[in-house]
Amino acid sequence: MSNDTNNIIDCLIIGAGPAGLGASLYAGRSGLNIRIIEKLSPGGQAIVTDWIDNYLGFKDGISGFELIENMKAHALRFAPSVENGEVIAIRKEEGIFSVELSDRTFIATRTIIIATGARPRKLNVPGEEELTGKGVSYCATCDGPFFRDQTIAVVGGGDSACQEALFLTNFAKKIYLIHRRDELRAVKTLQDKVLNNEKIEMIWNATVEEIKGDAEVTGCILKDTKTGELRELKVGGVFIFIGIIPNTEFIRRLIKTDDLGFIITDDWMETSLEGLFAAGDCRAKNLRQVITAVSDGAIAAYGAKHRLI
Amino acid sequence: MAGDRVIHVTDSDFDEQVLQSDAPVLVDFWAAWCGPCRAIAPVIDELANDYDGKVKIAKMNVDENPVTPGKFGIRAIPTLILFKGGQVVEQITGAVGKAMIEAAIAKAL
Numbered sequence: 001m002s003n004d005t006n007n008i009i010d011c012l013i014i015g016a017g018p019a020g021l022g023a024s025l026y027a028g029r030s031g032l033n034i035r036i037i038e039k040l041s042p043g044g045q046a047i048v049t050d051w052i053d054n055y056l057g058f059k060d061g062i063s064g065f066e067l068i069e070n071m072k073a074h075a076l077r078f079a080p081s082v083e084n085g086e087v088i089a090i091r092k093e094e095g096i097f098s099v100e101l102s103d104r105t106f107i108a109t110r111t112i113i114i115a116t117g118a119r120p121r122k123l124n125v126p127g128e129e130e131l132t133g134k135g136v137s138y139c140a141t142c143d144g145p146f147f148r149d150q151t152i153a154v155v156g157g158g159d160s161a162c163q164e165a166l167f168l169t170n171f172a173k174k175i176y177l178i179h180r181r182d183e184l185r186a187v188k189t190l191q192d193k194v195l196n197n198e199k200i201e202m203i204w205n206a207t208v209e210e211i212k213g214d215a216e217v218t219g220c221i222l223k224d225t226k227t228g229e230l231r232e233l234k235v236g237g238v239f240i241f242i243g244i245i246p247n248t249e250f251i252r253r254l255i256k257t258d259d260l261g262f263i264i265t266d267d268w269m270e271t272s273l274e275g276l277f278a279a280g281d282c283r284a285k286n287l288r289q290v291i292t293a294v295s296d297g298a299i300a301a302y303g304a305k306h307r308l309i
Numbered sequence: 310m311a312g313d314r315v316i317h318v319t320d321s322d323f324d325e326q327v328l329q330s331d332a333p334v335l336v337d338f339w340a341a342w343c344g345p346c347r348a349i350a351p352v353i354d355e356l357a358n359d360y361d362g363k364v365k366i367a368k369m370n371v372d373e374n375p376v377t378p379g380k381f382g383i384r385a386i387p388t389l390i391l392f393k394g395g396q397v398v399e400q401i402t403g404a405v406g407k408a409m410i411e412a413a414i415a416k417a418l
Contacts, residue, residue, distance in 0.1 A: 041351050132402055134384055
Protein backbone atom coordinates (compact mmCIF):
# COMPACT_ATOMS: atom_id res chain seq x y z
CA MET A 1 0.00 0.00 0.00
CA SER A 2 2.76 2.44 0.81
CA ASN A 3 4.38 4.20 -2.06
CA ASP A 4 7.65 6.01 -1.52
CA THR A 5 7.23 8.36 -4.48
CA ASN A 6 7.99 11.84 -3.14
CA ASN A 7 7.84 10.39 0.38
CA ILE A 8 4.07 10.48 0.47
CA ILE A 9 2.85 8.54 3.48
CA ASP A 10 -0.50 6.74 3.82
CA CYS A 11 -1.76 8.36 7.00
CA LEU A 12 -0.69 11.13 9.35
CA ILE A 13 -2.10 10.93 12.86
CA ILE A 14 -2.14 14.29 14.65
CA GLY A 15 -2.23 13.95 18.43
CA ALA A 16 -1.21 11.03 20.65
CA GLY A 17 -3.86 10.87 23.35
CA PRO A 18 -6.16 7.83 23.59
CA ALA A 19 -7.77 8.60 20.19
CA GLY A 20 -4.46 9.05 18.37
CA LEU A 21 -2.90 5.99 20.02
CA GLY A 22 -6.00 3.92 19.20
CA ALA A 23 -5.76 5.04 15.58
CA SER A 24 -2.00 4.28 15.56
CA LEU A 25 -2.59 0.73 16.78
CA TYR A 26 -5.22 -0.01 14.14
CA ALA A 27 -3.48 1.82 11.27
CA GLY A 28 -0.13 0.27 12.19
CA ARG A 29 -1.52 -3.25 12.42
CA SER A 30 -3.28 -2.91 9.07
CA GLY A 31 0.07 -2.20 7.43
CA LEU A 32 -0.32 1.47 6.60
CA ASN A 33 2.76 3.65 6.32
CA ILE A 34 2.01 6.14 9.08
CA ARG A 35 3.54 8.95 11.13
CA ILE A 36 2.30 10.29 14.47
CA ILE A 37 2.81 13.91 15.50
CA GLU A 38 2.29 15.18 19.06
CA LYS A 39 2.74 18.72 20.39
CA LEU A 40 3.79 17.67 23.92
CA SER A 41 4.21 14.00 24.70
CA PRO A 42 1.66 11.17 24.45
CA GLY A 43 -1.29 11.30 26.80
CA GLY A 44 -3.60 14.22 26.27
CA GLN A 45 -6.10 15.03 28.99
CA ALA A 46 -6.03 11.46 30.31
CA ILE A 47 -2.54 11.99 31.68
CA VAL A 48 -3.80 14.60 34.17
CA THR A 49 -6.68 12.42 35.33
CA ASP A 50 -5.88 11.00 38.72
CA TRP A 51 -7.94 7.85 38.45
CA ILE A 52 -9.89 6.27 35.59
CA ASP A 53 -12.57 3.92 36.85
CA ASN A 54 -14.53 3.30 33.65
CA TYR A 55 -12.07 1.99 31.06
CA LEU A 56 -13.23 -1.53 30.41
CA GLY A 57 -10.77 -4.27 31.25
CA PHE A 58 -9.16 -2.51 34.20
CA LYS A 59 -11.60 -3.79 36.78
CA ASP A 60 -10.03 -2.04 39.76
CA GLY A 61 -9.48 1.24 37.89
CA ILE A 62 -6.12 2.62 36.80
CA SER A 63 -4.29 5.95 37.02
CA GLY A 64 -4.48 8.09 33.89
CA PHE A 65 -0.71 8.11 33.67
CA GLU A 66 -0.35 4.33 33.86
CA LEU A 67 -3.15 3.74 31.35
CA ILE A 68 -1.41 6.03 28.86
CA GLU A 69 1.93 4.28 29.40
CA ASN A 70 0.22 0.97 28.59
CA MET A 71 -1.53 2.40 25.53
CA LYS A 72 1.68 3.93 24.23
CA ALA A 73 3.65 0.70 24.65
CA HIS A 74 0.82 -1.24 22.98
CA ALA A 75 0.48 1.11 20.00
CA LEU A 76 4.23 1.24 19.47
CA ARG A 77 4.37 -2.52 18.95
CA PHE A 78 2.75 -1.80 15.58
CA ALA A 79 3.37 1.90 14.91
CA PRO A 80 6.46 4.12 14.59
CA SER A 81 7.48 6.27 17.54
CA VAL A 82 5.64 9.50 18.25
CA GLU A 83 7.32 12.60 16.79
CA ASN A 84 7.34 15.93 18.57
CA GLY A 85 5.80 18.67 16.43
CA GLU A 86 2.91 21.06 16.02
CA VAL A 87 0.71 21.26 12.92
CA ILE A 88 -0.10 24.82 11.89
CA ALA A 89 -1.80 24.35 8.49
CA ILE A 90 -3.23 21.69 6.18
CA ARG A 91 -3.80 22.02 2.42
CA LYS A 92 -5.15 19.51 -0.09
CA GLU A 93 -4.03 19.51 -3.70
CA GLU A 94 -4.71 16.82 -6.29
CA GLY A 95 -5.77 14.30 -3.67
CA ILE A 96 -2.67 14.73 -1.49
CA PHE A 97 -2.54 16.59 1.81
CA SER A 98 0.33 18.91 2.55
CA VAL A 99 0.74 19.39 6.28
CA GLU A 100 2.84 22.29 7.54
CA LEU A 101 4.55 22.02 10.94
CA SER A 102 5.61 24.91 13.18
CA ASP A 103 9.28 24.33 12.28
CA ARG A 104 8.32 25.04 8.61
CA THR A 105 8.75 21.46 7.46
CA PHE A 106 6.04 19.70 5.45
CA ILE A 107 4.58 16.21 5.46
CA ALA A 108 2.82 14.82 2.36
CA THR A 109 0.12 12.28 3.13
CA ARG A 110 -2.88 10.60 1.51
CA THR A 111 -5.06 10.61 4.61
CA ILE A 112 -5.08 12.36 7.97
CA ILE A 113 -6.60 11.51 11.34
CA ILE A 114 -7.08 14.53 13.58
CA ALA A 115 -6.97 13.51 17.24
CA THR A 116 -5.98 16.82 18.79
CA GLY A 117 -8.39 16.61 21.72
CA ALA A 118 -9.48 19.53 23.80
CA ARG A 119 -8.34 21.84 26.57
CA PRO A 120 -10.08 23.20 29.68
CA ARG A 121 -12.61 25.96 29.19
CA LYS A 122 -11.92 29.11 31.19
CA LEU A 123 -14.36 31.18 33.19
CA ASN A 124 -13.18 34.40 31.47
CA VAL A 125 -13.58 36.52 34.59
CA PRO A 126 -11.27 39.20 36.04
CA GLY A 127 -8.36 37.77 38.00
CA GLU A 128 -8.45 34.34 36.36
CA GLU A 129 -5.59 34.85 33.91
CA GLU A 130 -3.40 36.85 36.33
CA LEU A 131 -3.78 34.29 39.12
CA THR A 132 -3.33 31.12 37.05
CA GLY A 133 -0.56 29.18 38.78
CA LYS A 134 -1.07 31.33 41.89
CA GLY A 135 -4.16 29.54 43.13
CA VAL A 136 -6.23 29.30 39.96
CA SER A 137 -5.90 25.79 38.52
CA TYR A 138 -7.34 23.48 35.88
CA CYS A 139 -5.47 20.38 37.09
CA ALA A 140 -6.19 18.86 40.49
CA THR A 141 -3.53 16.14 40.22
CA CYS A 142 -0.87 18.76 39.42
CA ASP A 143 -1.72 21.39 41.96
CA GLY A 144 -3.79 19.69 44.68
CA PRO A 145 -0.81 18.99 47.00
CA PHE A 146 -0.09 22.74 47.21
CA PHE A 147 -3.44 23.24 48.99
CA ARG A 148 -2.94 20.97 51.99
CA ASP A 149 -5.21 21.97 54.91
CA GLN A 150 -6.61 24.94 53.02
CA THR A 151 -10.13 25.98 52.08
CA ILE A 152 -10.63 25.98 48.33
CA ALA A 153 -13.36 26.30 45.71
CA VAL A 154 -14.14 23.94 42.84
CA VAL A 155 -16.26 25.34 40.00
CA GLY A 156 -18.51 23.09 37.89
CA GLY A 157 -21.14 20.37 38.24
CA GLY A 158 -20.22 17.65 35.77
CA ASP A 159 -18.26 14.41 36.12
CA SER A 160 -14.87 16.15 36.05
CA ALA A 161 -15.78 18.73 38.69
CA CYS A 162 -17.11 16.04 41.03
CA GLN A 163 -14.26 13.58 40.41
CA GLU A 164 -11.61 16.24 40.96
CA ALA A 165 -13.38 17.72 44.01
CA LEU A 166 -13.30 14.25 45.57
CA PHE A 167 -9.60 13.91 44.74
CA LEU A 168 -8.91 17.31 46.33
CA THR A 169 -10.44 16.13 49.63
CA ASN A 170 -7.12 14.24 50.05
CA PHE A 171 -5.45 17.61 50.62
CA ALA A 172 -7.85 20.47 51.34
CA LYS A 173 -9.62 20.76 54.70
CA LYS A 174 -12.75 22.20 53.11
CA ILE A 175 -14.07 22.45 49.57
CA TYR A 176 -16.90 24.62 48.28
CA LEU A 177 -18.33 23.12 45.10
CA ILE A 178 -19.83 26.03 43.17
CA HIS A 179 -22.44 25.17 40.56
CA ARG A 180 -24.68 27.46 38.56
CA ARG A 181 -27.70 25.14 38.74
CA ASP A 182 -29.59 23.50 41.61
CA GLU A 183 -28.55 19.95 40.72
CA LEU A 184 -25.37 18.24 39.56
CA ARG A 185 -24.92 16.99 36.02
CA ALA A 186 -22.47 14.24 37.05
CA VAL A 187 -23.37 10.53 37.04
CA LYS A 188 -25.27 9.27 40.09
CA THR A 189 -22.37 7.46 41.76
CA LEU A 190 -20.21 10.60 41.72
CA GLN A 191 -23.11 12.78 42.89
CA ASP A 192 -23.70 10.51 45.87
CA LYS A 193 -20.03 10.56 46.84
CA VAL A 194 -19.83 14.35 46.59
CA LEU A 195 -23.07 15.05 48.43
CA ASN A 196 -22.12 12.67 51.25
CA ASN A 197 -18.56 13.90 51.67
CA GLU A 198 -18.24 15.92 54.84
CA LYS A 199 -15.39 18.05 53.46
CA ILE A 200 -17.48 19.21 50.49
CA GLU A 201 -20.12 21.93 50.84
CA MET A 202 -22.35 22.71 47.86
CA ILE A 203 -23.03 26.27 46.79
CA TRP A 204 -25.98 26.00 44.38
CA ASN A 205 -27.19 28.55 41.83
CA ALA A 206 -23.99 30.56 41.89
CA THR A 207 -21.51 31.82 39.31
CA VAL A 208 -17.99 33.12 39.86
CA GLU A 209 -17.79 36.77 38.76
CA GLU A 210 -14.24 37.57 39.80
CA ILE A 211 -11.21 35.94 41.40
CA LYS A 212 -9.52 38.08 44.03
CA GLY A 213 -5.91 38.14 45.11
CA ASP A 214 -2.60 39.82 44.52
CA ALA A 215 0.38 37.49 44.86
CA GLU A 216 -2.01 34.59 45.34
CA VAL A 217 -5.73 33.81 45.41
CA THR A 218 -7.52 35.11 48.51
CA GLY A 219 -11.13 34.64 47.45
CA CYS A 220 -13.75 34.92 44.74
CA ILE A 221 -16.87 36.98 44.15
CA LEU A 222 -20.00 34.85 43.74
CA LYS A 223 -23.28 35.90 42.18
CA ASP A 224 -26.52 34.22 43.19
CA THR A 225 -28.23 33.36 39.90
CA LYS A 226 -31.70 33.65 41.48
CA THR A 227 -31.37 36.95 43.35
CA GLY A 228 -28.38 38.55 41.61
CA GLU A 229 -26.82 39.10 45.02
CA LEU A 230 -23.00 39.31 45.17
CA ARG A 231 -20.83 38.01 47.98
CA GLU A 232 -17.18 37.24 48.59
CA LEU A 233 -16.05 33.73 49.46
CA LYS A 234 -12.64 33.46 51.12
CA VAL A 235 -10.63 30.63 49.56
CA GLY A 236 -6.95 29.97 48.92
CA GLY A 237 -7.51 28.30 45.56
CA VAL A 238 -10.04 28.04 42.74
CA PHE A 239 -10.14 24.84 40.65
CA ILE A 240 -12.12 25.21 37.42
CA PHE A 241 -13.79 22.26 35.63
CA ILE A 242 -16.50 23.74 33.43
CA GLY A 243 -16.02 21.85 30.20
CA ILE A 244 -13.62 21.82 27.29
CA ILE A 245 -12.72 23.66 24.08
CA PRO A 246 -11.66 21.58 21.04
CA ASN A 247 -8.13 22.04 19.72
CA THR A 248 -9.34 22.58 16.16
CA GLU A 249 -8.43 26.21 15.40
CA PHE A 250 -5.87 25.19 12.76
CA ILE A 251 -8.45 23.25 10.72
CA ARG A 252 -11.76 25.07 11.18
CA ARG A 253 -11.70 26.88 7.83
CA LEU A 254 -11.15 23.64 5.95
CA ILE A 255 -13.91 21.42 7.33
CA LYS A 256 -17.35 21.55 8.94
CA THR A 257 -17.52 22.03 12.69
CA ASP A 258 -20.37 22.76 15.06
CA ASP A 259 -20.82 26.20 16.66
CA LEU A 260 -18.30 25.37 19.39
CA GLY A 261 -15.62 24.17 16.95
CA PHE A 262 -16.08 20.40 17.42
CA ILE A 263 -15.47 18.56 14.13
CA ILE A 264 -18.48 17.00 12.41
CA THR A 265 -17.90 13.51 10.99
CA ASP A 266 -19.90 10.65 9.51
CA ASP A 267 -20.02 7.06 10.82
CA TRP A 268 -16.57 6.41 9.33
CA MET A 269 -15.20 9.34 11.35
CA GLU A 270 -14.61 11.11 8.02
CA THR A 271 -14.98 14.90 7.99
CA SER A 272 -16.51 17.05 5.24
CA LEU A 273 -13.20 16.72 3.37
CA GLU A 274 -12.52 13.29 1.82
CA GLY A 275 -9.52 11.52 3.36
CA LEU A 276 -9.53 13.72 6.44
CA PHE A 277 -10.76 11.93 9.57
CA ALA A 278 -11.31 13.02 13.17
CA ALA A 279 -11.35 11.01 16.40
CA GLY A 280 -11.76 11.62 20.12
CA ASP A 281 -12.65 14.74 22.08
CA CYS A 282 -12.11 17.12 19.14
CA ARG A 283 -15.13 15.53 17.40
CA ALA A 284 -18.78 16.56 17.79
CA LYS A 285 -20.33 13.72 19.81
CA ASN A 286 -22.36 12.93 22.88
CA LEU A 287 -19.95 11.09 25.14
CA ARG A 288 -16.32 12.14 25.59
CA GLN A 289 -14.49 9.41 27.49
CA VAL A 290 -11.25 7.46 27.07
CA ILE A 291 -13.22 4.45 25.92
CA THR A 292 -15.03 6.38 23.15
CA ALA A 293 -11.83 8.15 22.10
CA VAL A 294 -10.03 4.84 21.55
CA SER A 295 -13.04 3.53 19.65
CA ASP A 296 -13.16 6.60 17.41
CA GLY A 297 -9.46 6.12 16.67
CA ALA A 298 -9.98 2.52 15.60
CA ILE A 299 -12.87 3.43 13.31
CA ALA A 300 -10.97 6.38 11.79
CA ALA A 301 -7.97 4.13 11.02
CA TYR A 302 -10.32 1.62 9.38
CA GLY A 303 -11.86 4.47 7.37
CA ALA A 304 -8.44 5.73 6.28
CA LYS A 305 -7.45 2.22 5.18
CA HIS A 306 -10.69 1.99 3.20
CA ARG A 307 -9.95 5.28 1.39
CA LEU A 308 -6.50 3.99 0.38
CA ILE A 309 -7.72 0.82 -1.31
CA MET B 310 21.78 10.83 25.54
CA ALA B 311 18.45 12.48 26.16
CA GLY B 312 18.37 14.55 29.29
CA ASP B 313 22.04 14.30 30.22
CA ARG B 314 22.51 18.03 29.73
CA VAL B 315 19.68 18.91 32.12
CA ILE B 316 21.03 19.82 35.56
CA HIS B 317 19.14 18.95 38.73
CA VAL B 318 19.13 21.76 41.27
CA THR B 319 18.21 21.66 44.96
CA ASP B 320 17.35 24.14 47.69
CA SER B 321 20.98 24.11 48.80
CA ASP B 322 22.64 24.82 45.46
CA PHE B 323 19.91 26.98 43.86
CA ASP B 324 21.73 30.26 44.62
CA GLU B 325 24.98 29.10 43.14
CA GLN B 326 23.55 27.18 40.14
CA VAL B 327 20.75 29.54 39.17
CA LEU B 328 20.85 32.99 40.76
CA GLN B 329 24.61 33.44 40.37
CA SER B 330 24.81 31.88 36.92
CA ASP B 331 26.36 33.96 34.14
CA ALA B 332 24.18 32.29 31.53
CA PRO B 333 20.35 32.52 31.67
CA VAL B 334 18.79 29.52 33.41
CA LEU B 335 15.42 27.92 32.70
CA VAL B 336 14.16 26.01 35.76
CA ASP B 337 11.42 23.39 35.40
CA PHE B 338 9.65 22.93 38.76
CA TRP B 339 8.15 19.43 38.73
CA ALA B 340 7.08 16.39 40.76
CA ALA B 341 6.73 12.68 40.04
CA TRP B 342 2.96 12.71 40.65
CA CYS B 343 2.28 15.38 38.03
CA GLY B 344 1.19 14.08 34.61
CA PRO B 345 1.79 17.29 32.63
CA CYS B 346 5.29 17.50 34.16
CA ARG B 347 6.03 14.13 32.60
CA ALA B 348 4.40 15.34 29.39
CA ILE B 349 6.85 18.22 28.98
CA ALA B 350 9.92 16.30 30.18
CA PRO B 351 10.99 15.28 26.64
CA VAL B 352 10.69 18.90 25.50
CA ILE B 353 12.89 20.04 28.40
CA ASP B 354 15.48 17.40 27.41
CA GLU B 355 15.41 18.63 23.81
CA LEU B 356 15.84 22.25 24.88
CA ALA B 357 18.88 21.28 26.95
CA ASN B 358 20.48 19.91 23.81
CA ASP B 359 19.33 22.76 21.54
CA TYR B 360 20.57 25.52 23.86
CA ASP B 361 23.70 23.77 25.13
CA GLY B 362 26.28 26.43 26.04
CA LYS B 363 23.78 29.31 25.72
CA VAL B 364 21.09 28.64 28.31
CA LYS B 365 21.28 26.33 31.32
CA ILE B 366 18.28 24.05 31.54
CA ALA B 367 17.55 22.90 35.08
CA LYS B 368 14.92 20.88 36.94
CA MET B 369 13.85 21.12 40.55
CA ASN B 370 11.76 18.45 42.28
CA VAL B 371 9.28 20.40 44.44
CA ASP B 372 8.67 17.46 46.79
CA GLU B 373 12.34 17.16 47.72
CA ASN B 374 12.94 20.92 47.69
CA PRO B 375 10.10 22.86 49.34
CA VAL B 376 11.97 26.10 50.13
CA THR B 377 12.68 27.51 46.68
CA PRO B 378 9.17 26.91 45.21
CA GLY B 379 7.74 28.65 48.29
CA LYS B 380 10.04 31.62 47.77
CA PHE B 381 8.77 32.07 44.22
CA GLY B 382 5.10 31.57 45.13
CA ILE B 383 4.70 28.41 43.06
CA ARG B 384 1.23 26.89 43.55
CA ALA B 385 1.07 24.91 40.31
CA ILE B 386 3.31 22.58 38.39
CA PRO B 387 4.80 22.36 35.92
CA THR B 388 6.02 25.93 36.30
CA LEU B 389 8.92 27.08 34.18
CA ILE B 390 10.85 30.16 35.33
CA LEU B 391 13.57 31.78 33.27
CA PHE B 392 16.24 33.55 35.36
CA LYS B 393 18.76 36.03 34.04
CA GLY B 394 21.26 37.78 36.31
CA GLY B 395 19.44 36.40 39.35
CA GLN B 396 16.12 37.96 38.26
CA VAL B 397 12.91 36.32 37.03
CA VAL B 398 12.41 37.34 33.38
CA GLU B 399 9.69 34.91 32.28
CA GLN B 400 7.29 32.52 33.99
CA ILE B 401 5.14 29.88 32.30
CA THR B 402 2.55 27.79 34.13
CA GLY B 403 1.23 24.48 32.82
CA ALA B 404 2.38 22.24 30.00
CA VAL B 405 2.95 24.24 26.82
CA GLY B 406 4.47 23.48 23.43
CA LYS B 407 8.15 23.83 22.64
CA ALA B 408 7.58 26.92 20.49
CA MET B 409 6.15 28.86 23.42
CA ILE B 410 9.09 28.01 25.66
CA GLU B 411 11.53 28.98 22.92
CA ALA B 412 9.77 32.32 22.51
CA ALA B 413 10.27 32.97 26.24
CA ILE B 414 13.95 31.99 26.04
CA ALA B 415 14.45 34.27 23.03
CA LYS B 416 13.55 37.28 25.21
CA ALA B 417 16.46 36.54 27.56
CA LEU B 418 19.12 36.00 24.88
